[in-house]
Structure formats: structure tokens, C-alpha cells
Amino acid sequence: MVTVLASAETRRARRIAEQVPDPEMPMLTLADLGVLRDVEVGPDGTVVASLTPTYSGCPAMAEMRAEVAARLRDAGFARVEIRTVLDPAWTTDWITPDGRRKLAEHGIAPPGAAPRHAPGPVPLTLAPLRHAVACPQCGSADTEETSRFAATSCKALWRCRACREPFEYVKEI
Template sequence: MVTVRSVAQHARRIAEQVPDPELPMLTLADLGVLRAVEVTADGTVVASLTPTYSGCPAIAEMRADVAARLRGAGYERVEIRTLLSPPWTTDWITPAGRRKLAEHGIAPPGAAPRHPAGPVPLVLTPLRRSVPCPLCASADTEETSRFAATACKALWRCRTCGEPFEYVKEI
């Protein structure tokens, strides 16, 4: 018997397989961007996505890709919602997603910073951190550029193996 729950579970399995347009080794589920998939009383499949940041240029592509996959799986009525609250955090990247990043030479983020309630503290000096090299695991690395191919990544270089690598910044 087909139930609303079984339809929602099937639709979610479809949506979970959509790759991220900027990090194609990850699915939207790996990245933690796919928040929910539900089915309304009229049979509309509603997928909710939270972009990695409010100005993320890839959200339009994510929305289109999820809708296309769901329609391709036979769902006629599809709605894609963008949720901005709570904001996405790198803590939402799954363990499988972190493993896939490292396997592709991209250093996964550490824990997202915790901010107390109230005003955000102003920091005038650069934060010093150690980012392990995803290729040789050395901690002797340096940031070479705060921005990489996308705003959510930085460029780093390993002083031990000499290789450059990207690093997903904590948000």
C-alpha cells in the first residue's frame, strides 16, 4: 500500500542523491543542505533546502537540480523551498561528506565557531589555525588565499609535501 510516508521517503531518497554543483563529490544530503522532503495533502512533493550562506549563487542550481530529479522520478507536483533559518553551518556536513572531501584533496572544516548571544565580537587580528593536509596529514600548513574557487573555501599549502589544497571554511 502506498502511503504519504512511503512517498515522502522515496522522494527523499531521490533528492538525497543530487550532487552539489560546486562540490560534486558531495550530495546535497552529505553537505547538509537538504533539510526536509514532505508530501502535502494534495500530493505535492516539497523539498526544503538551506543554502550554505544567504548569498550563495549555487542555490538556484540546487533548486533546479532537485526539482528536475524529482520530476524525472515521476513526481508531477514539486515545490522547492529555501529555508534561511536556522542558518546552515558546516557542522551539518555528514561524516560521509567530510570523508569524501578529504578523499578528493579538500580539507574538511573543523567545528563551526560558537557565538554567544548578543553582539558579535570584533576580531582585528587574523585567527591562527592549523589545517591538516588532506594528502599527507601534516599539520605544517599555511593559508595562501582566504578565497578559493568558491567563497566557502580557502587555499592552503602544505609545507611538508608542498601540495596546495582547498579548505572548507567553518561557518
């Protein structure tokens, strides 16, 4: 009976944590973004939520931790612990299909598949990587990067040559 109760509480705590919006891209929840790794309720009632930052040193992590903890406490969980999990490192592959759809609906080009590397040293590429990014406004692949950095570390600025609209692009990592 206690196991069923704990399981129901874990599901309730997870549902609450999954609804927390990303502070930098509020159209996405932490679940959509894939940074919410796990939520558990221990035998003593402590909720442990695990988050993985999109980038090491991501300034939004403090806000994410605070908001997850606040929402869980507001829902009646007295003891809340937020853990930062760095291994494995977050990848844009963890963005859910619904999250990718929401990005595009809000004029942000979602990332493609994250780069894959063989085990061992990461190859150094000195030339800029060239790939097509579809415009989230008109769908054209005739786009160009205007700045490798945007409002947040995880995005770049692009422009569509077809419709002339600028847009942000979530970089693959």
C-alpha cells in the first residue's frame, strides 16, 4: 500500500515539474526541452527532481531550480531537493517532438540531429560547418547564419533569403 501511495505521489510530483516553463524559451516546458531528467519521492516524502543544463554554466539553471522547487512546495511537498545531473551531458536530441513543434510555431528553427562522434578524441574542424536550416516562417532552405550567438548561448541568429525574415535557431549539441 505504501509503494502505491509513493508511486502516485511520484507521478503527481513529476506532472508538476514537467509543467515548469523554460525561463529563456517559455513556450517550452522543462520536459519539452529535455532538461527535466527525473522526479522521485523518497520514503520520507522528499521530492528529488534532477535537471541537466543545456550548457555547462547555463545561467538559466538557477531560475529552473528555483521554479521547480517553488511549484513543488506550492503543491504541498514540504521537502524538495533539486539535483544537477551532468552525465550524460544534455543534447538537443532530448527536445521532444512537441517541443520542436512549439519552437517552430514561435518562429525559432528547431535543431536537427545532434552531431555524432566515434569514441575517443573529438575531431577538430577548422572550417565552419555548413548545413541547411529551414526558415520557420516560410520553410525555405535558402537561409544564412548572421551571428553564431543570439539572446541565449544555445541559439544562433539566421535570416531567410526567400522571405527576408530573421529568426533564431537552436544549435545542435
